Amino acid sequence: xxxxxxxxxxxxxxxxxxxxxxxxxxxxxxxxxxxxxxxxxxxxxxxxxxxxxxxxxxxxxxxxxxxxxxxxxxxxxxxxxxxxxxxxxxxxxxxxxxxxxxxxxxxxxxxxxxxxxxxxxxxxxxxxxxxxxxxxxxxxxxxxxxxxxxxxxxxxxxxxxxxxxxxxxxxxxxxxxxxxxxxxxxxxxxxxxxxxxxxxxxxxxxxxxxxxxxxxxxxxxxxxxxxxxxxxxxxxxxxxxxxxxxxxxxxxxxxxxxxxxxxxxxxxxxxxxxxxxxxxxxxxxxxxxxxxxxxxxxxxxxxxxxxxxxxxxxxxxxxxxxxxxxxxxxxxxxxxxxxxxxxxxxxxxxxxxxxxxxxxxxxxxxxxxxxxxxxxxxxxxxxxxxxxxxxxxxxxxxxxxxxxxxxxxxxxxxxxxxxxxxxxxxxxxxxxxxxxxxxxxxxxxxxxxxxxxxxxxxxxxxxxxxxxxxxxxxxxxxxxxxxxxxxxxxxxxxxxxxxxxxxxxxxxxxxxxxxxxxxxxxxxxxxxxxxxxxxxxxxxxxxxxxxxxxxxxxxxxxxxxxxxxxxxxxxxxxxxxxxxxxxxxxxxxxxxxxxxxxx
Amino acid sequence: xxxxxxxxxxxxxxxxxxxxxxxxxxxxxxxxxxxxxxxxxxxxxxxxxxxxxxxxxxxxxxxxxxxxxxxxxxxxxxxxxxxxxxxxxxxxxxxxxxxxxxxxxxxxxxxxxxxxxxxxxxxxxxxxxxxxxxxxxxxxxxxxxxxxxxxxxxxxxxxxxxxxxxxxxxxxxxxxxxxxxxxxxxxxxxxxxxxxxxxxxxxxxxxxxxxxxxxxxxxxxxxxxxxxxxxxxxxxxxxxxxxxxxxxxxxxxxxxxxxxxxxxxxxxxxxxxxxxxxxxxxxxxxxxxxxxxxxxxxxxxxxxxxxxxxxxxxxxxxxxxxxxxxxxxxxxxxxxxxxxxxxxxxxxxxxxxxxxxxxxxxxxxxxxxxxxxxxxx
Ligand SMILES: Nc1nc2c(ncn2[C@@H]2O[C@H](COP(=O)(O)OP(=O)(O)OP(=O)(O)O)[C@@H](O)[C@H]2O)c(=O)[nH]1
Ligand SMILES: C[S@@+](CC[C@H](N)C(=O)[O-])C[C@H]1O[C@@H](n2cnc3c(N)ncnc32)[C@H](O)[C@@H]1O
Ligand code: SF4
Ligand SMILES: [Mg+2]
Numbered sequence: 001x002x003x004x005x006x007x008x009x010x011x012x013x014x015x016x017x018x019x020x021x022x023x024x025x026x027x028x029x030x031x032x033x034x035x036x037x038x039x040x041x042x043x044x045x046x047x048x049x050x051x052x053x054x055x056x057x058x059x060x061x062x063x064x065x066x067x068x069x070x071x072x073x074x075x076x077x078x079x080x081x082x083x084x085x086x087x088x089x090x091x092x093x094x095x096x097x098x099x100x101x102x103x104x105x106x107x108x109x110x111x112x113x114x115x116x117x118x119x120x121x122x123x124x125x126x127x128x129x130x131x132x133x134x135x136x137x138x139x140x141x142x143x144x145x146x147x148x149x150x151x152x153x154x155x156x157x158x159x160x161x162x163x164x165x166x167x168x169x170x171x172x173x174x175x176x177x178x179x180x181x182x183x184x185x186x187x188x189x190x191x192x193x194x195x196x197x198x199x200x201x202x203x204x205x206x207x208x209x210x211x212x213x214x215x216x217x218x219x220x221x222x223x224x225x226x227x228x229x230x231x232x233x234x235x236x237x238x239x240x241x242x243x244x245x246x247x248x249x250x251x252x253x254x255x256x257x258x259x260x261x262x263x264x265x266x267x268x269x270x271x272x273x274x275x276x277x278x279x280x281x282x283x284x285x286x287x288x289x290x291x292x293x294x295x296x297x298x299x300x301x302x303x304x305x306x307x308x309x310x311x312x313x314x315x316x317x318x319x320x321x322x323x324x325x326x327x328x329x330x331x332x333x334x335x336x337x338x339x340x341x342x343x344x345x346x347x348x349x350x351x352x353x354x355x356x357x358x359x360x361x362x363x364x365x366x367x368x369x370x371x372x373x374x375x376x377x378x379x380x381x382x383x384x385x386x387x388x389x390x391x392x393x394x395x396x397x398x399x400x401x402x403x404x405x406x407x408x409x410x411x412x413x414x415x416x417x418x419x420x421x422x423x424x425x426x427x428x429x430x431x432x433x434x435x436x437x438x439x440x441x442x443x444x445x446x447x448x449x450x451x452x453x454x455x456x457x458x459x460x461x462x463x464x465x466x467x468x469x470x471x472x473x474x475x476x477x478x479x480x481x482x483x484x485x486x487x488x489x490x491x492x493x494x495x496x497x498x499x500x501x502x503x504x505x506x507x508x509x510x511x512x513x514x515x516x517x518x519x520x521x522x523x524x525x526x527x528x529x530x531x532x533x534x535x536x537x538x539x540x541x542x543x544x545x546x547x548x549x550x551x552x553x554x555x556x557x558x559x560x561x562x563x564x565x566x567x568x569x570x571x572x573x574x575x576x577x578x579x580x581x582x583x584x585x586x587x588x589x590x591x592x593x594x595x596x597x598x599x
Numbered sequence: 600x601x602x603x604x605x606x607x608x609x610x611x612x613x614x615x616x617x618x619x620x621x622x623x624x625x626x627x628x629x630x631x632x633x634x635x636x637x638x639x640x641x642x643x644x645x646x647x648x649x650x651x652x653x654x655x656x657x658x659x660x661x662x663x664x665x666x667x668x669x670x671x672x673x674x675x676x677x678x679x680x681x682x683x684x685x686x687x688x689x690x691x692x693x694x695x696x697x698x699x700x701x702x703x704x705x706x707x708x709x710x711x712x713x714x715x716x717x718x719x720x721x722x723x724x725x726x727x728x729x730x731x732x733x734x735x736x737x738x739x740x741x742x743x744x745x746x747x748x749x750x751x752x753x754x755x756x757x758x759x760x761x762x763x764x765x766x767x768x769x770x771x772x773x774x775x776x777x778x779x780x781x782x783x784x785x786x787x788x789x790x791x792x793x794x795x796x797x798x799x800x801x802x803x804x805x806x807x808x809x810x811x812x813x814x815x816x817x818x819x820x821x822x823x824x825x826x827x828x829x830x831x832x833x834x835x836x837x838x839x840x841x842x843x844x845x846x847x848x849x850x851x852x853x854x855x856x857x858x859x860x861x862x863x864x865x866x867x868x869x870x871x872x873x874x875x876x877x878x879x880x881x882x883x884x885x886x887x888x889x890x891x892x893x894x895x896x897x898x899x900x901x902x903x904x905x906x907x908x909x910x911x912x913x914x915x916x917x918x919x920x921x922x923x924x925x926x927x928x929x930x931x932x933x934x935x936x937x938x939x940x941x942x943x944x945x946x947x948x949x950x951x952x953x954x955x956x957x958x959x960x961x962x963x964x965x966x967x968x969x970x971x972x973x974x975x976x
Contacts, residue, residue: 525969526944526947526949526966526973527947548969549812549816549965550789550812550815550816550965551965551966551967551969552789552819552836552837552964552965552966552967552968553791553836553967553968554788554789554791554836554837555786555791555837559605559852559858559860559865559866559867560864560866561852561866561868561908561911561912562875562896562898565904565907568907568911568971569907569975571972572972572975575972583943
């Protein structure tokens with residue numbers, strides 16, 4: 001394929017501004033999918049995406065397009081998610097493109113992720129095509145949004161395309177603009193192969209399948225390739241491009257986006273960001289790859305049935321191929337056995353990983369209370385990073401504890417400034433600056449502890465601004481705070497999986513809520529169960545579960561012993577799913593419900 | 600080969616709202632056919648067995664066996680006699696309801712071979728009997744008992760506690776009334792709310808008005824204490840007897856011994872296999888008429904199922920379980936496999952160990968279900 005006729009682009013926007021719907025219209029217009037395969041947001045093909053109405057995974061798909069002049073083009077579209085927790089999907093997609101469609105909802109205007117995703121695109125030197133979508137909405141404020149975009153991008157009014165993904169307005173215009181404005185991919189067929197792995201999937205029969213963008217050279221079946229990072233070599237079984245399914249082709253040439261099947265059975269061999277080159281004629285340098293993503297929240301993931309540790313490990317390895325922002329390493333817990341300390345970009349991400357493990361790999365897990373990472377300076381001057389509160393060194397060894405702070409940007413109509421200020425102050429925030437986005441909307445900047453915005457900040461923000469504010473944040477630095485370790489003790493035994501590092505001022509509230517929740521969830525047992533929350537040796541809250549008083553099966557039904565035994569066996573099975581702390585049995589729901597306790 | 604024989608009679612005067620036993624309101628026509636089927640089942644079974652079998656106990660349960668005519672009951676018993684070897688000291692029990700026991704009938708029953716009657720009293724309070732939906736009142740109880748006493752020297756009464764509206768006081772009165780009659784045996788059951796019964800639906804709607812857990816616990820303890828003081832030994836969680844009058848038939852169940860059940864829904868345990876007959880009464884009769892198999896399910900117990908039953912049933916008896924026997928017969932060393940559990944339960948005084956026997960303590964009896972759950976593998 002002549003690379004002059006290739007265009008690679010991503011669709012980026014704030015959440016819900018209509019990226020996936022716009023992608024639908026392109027797929028229709030270019031007849032990429034037959035009408036019977038079309039449905040709304042057809043690229044959101046994961047069940048979880050459809051249930052929640054959001055995009056979680058970036059989806060690449062190739063389209064053939066004959067333009068006004070009669071030239072035939074290959075367009076590679078990547079639909080990206082809008083939610084902050086999936087921003088790594090966006091940045092990796094952009095690395096496979098030369099241009100981006102920046103979509104803005106006409107009724108909402110520029111929001112926080114409009115700006116952050118735009119910056120990601122600019123970092124990658126991409127051509128930007130601004131689009132105002134949803135112009136069909138009665139609340140559309142086209143002129144206002146035009147001005148916001150002119151301001152933001154320094155573009156002329158006629159460069160902004162008005163569209164309605166719902167009604168199919170502006171589709172052809174956008175496609176023509178893509179051809180005109182987005183440069184074809186650079187690179188040369190004659191150079192040694194450099195393929196950037198920007199995503200991958202695992203196939204039970206065919207192993208790890210990397211998705212690549214050919215930056216230099218070309219690739220065909222039978223070639224021998226090498227992964228730069230580990231120098232492992234494989235023979236290519238198949239190459240092809242991406243539709244809703246994988247479509248095999250003869251070869252992939254420079255500038256193209258597609259997949260490689262090379263019987264890679266060891267899933268950890270393919271790393272997102274790695275470069276594939278030719279084994280016989282290798283490139284000297286790999287591509288720059290991707291910046292490592294910093295995990296924002298951490299949680300211990302444990303197999304619901306502790307016997308499934310190995311299966312869970314396998315499932316996580318495979319899932320990680322398709323979710324490069326997931327990190328994990330082994331850990332163990334007194335209550336839950338062997339598991340993994342996992343890093344996520346946010347709580348939604350955590351929840352999605354948990355669900356995908358369950359649905360795609362049949363691995364139900366128990367997650368421990370999520371927390372951020374702490375930087376702890378010890379008395380002897382050593383610095384340690386703590387991702388698991390249970391591992392916090394004893395107080396007498398600790399000089400100081402620092403927690404991550406983030407720079408927060410909140411974009412909102414100016415009338416809500418007062419409410420936002422109040423919320424931010426409650427969350428230990430520090431005000432920095434205000435800028436006007438246009439006459440009615442402001443962009444506020446704050447420093448806040450990450451831990452304060454991870455947990456239900458967004459929902460609160462939405463409710464105090466009647467849904468109008470949007471939020472973005474990036475890690476700034478570590479700062480010292482008055483932090484304490486809150487332990488939960490069950491009949492005197494500390495339960496590591498329930499401990500948390502919290503601000504002293506909130507320890508009492510959190511401890512009390514946690515104890516109350518546990519009291520509701522721990523069933524009565526043969527003995528009294530004392531649930532305590534403590535800071536160091538000081539107990540700050542206590543609840544008790546009174547013991548069972550009477551529990552006797554009165555009659556033993558004639559000879560019908562089968563029924564009784566089966567009942568007992570069923571109860572026993574239920575028990576197996578309980579976790580044992582000392583002699584106390586704690587149901588798994590207790591660990592799950594902790595995630596919902598208000599901080 | 601020693602056996603227990605169970606005969607199920609699935610007919611009652613009326614259906615009690617708390618009961619989920621396999622029984623329906625009496626239909627005399629159906630009952631007649633049912634008896635025929637029973638006779639056939641007994642004969643067919645004994646004919647199919649190569650070795651002769653000794654019936655150590657015979658138990659007519661229900662339903663309300665005493666609702667049948669004396670002639671029907673003795674015909675069934677005769678068939679058992681002719682199909683199995685029955686020694687003169689065999690325990691032959693009949694479950695009976697007050698109001699189904701005319702003097703002549705009782706006399707005939709005794710003569711035909713029954714030597715033990717278990718009378719379903721449930722309560723001596725007419726208000727409580729009414730709440731339980733019973734077809735009799737307390738006066739009929741006393742009358743039936745007096746008739747029975749003339750012919751039988753082994754009588755048992757069934758009582759229920761934890762009845763809606765019951766107080767510790769009315770329960771004690773019931774116990775004292777029962778004790779005044781001096782039966783040889785007493786079964787004292789905590790009312791169980793069985794799924795699918797009218798009581799279950801009322802309870803779900805919060806309309807049953809059961810005494811609270813603490814109240815029921817006190818009633819249970821009161822029963823244990825009062826009966827003990829009067830010389831009744833608690834030999835099972837719900838059963839009390841004067842020395843030598845423990846129900847031999849029920850003991851067989853708890854000791855894992857063999858028994859054959861005849862009739863609709865009756866269960867058997869024989870040569871390592873448990874099976875159950877079809878529950879439907881009409882179906883049972885129809886299958887019998889077609890000479891078809893009456894069995895609903897059959898399972899050969901696995902090792903772990905045997906262990907579960909050994910513990911589950913054994914701990915119901917106050918003598919507890921024989922750890923050595925468990926080790927030798929079933930190759931399961933409870934003290935090793937459940938070391939921490941057993942240790943802690945003994946330490947906290949829920950279990951007692953004496954020589955090679957492990958049994959529930961008084962405190963343990965009150966929470967036996969939870970303890971058994973902790974001990975099964
Ligand atoms: N009225 C109107 N609604 C639209 C238009 N485009 C999209 N929508 C609606 O906006 C909602 C979000 O659309 P999506 O296409 O899922 O948005 P998205 O940007 O892909 O969302 P994420 O992937 O979760 O970030 C859906 O209910 C769409 O039907 C439009 O042009 N007009
Ligand atoms: C199979 S019944 C037969 C006795 C007879 N039909 C009667 O009801 O008098 C045996 C005993 O089980 C007890 N029983 C029945 N249903 C019960 C329940 N739901 N909870 C507790 N005990 C129950 C009663 O005490 C009853 O006497
Ligand atoms: S009389 Fe006995 S078996 Fe019959 S319904 Fe009542 S409790 Fe059940
Ligand atoms: Mg989408």
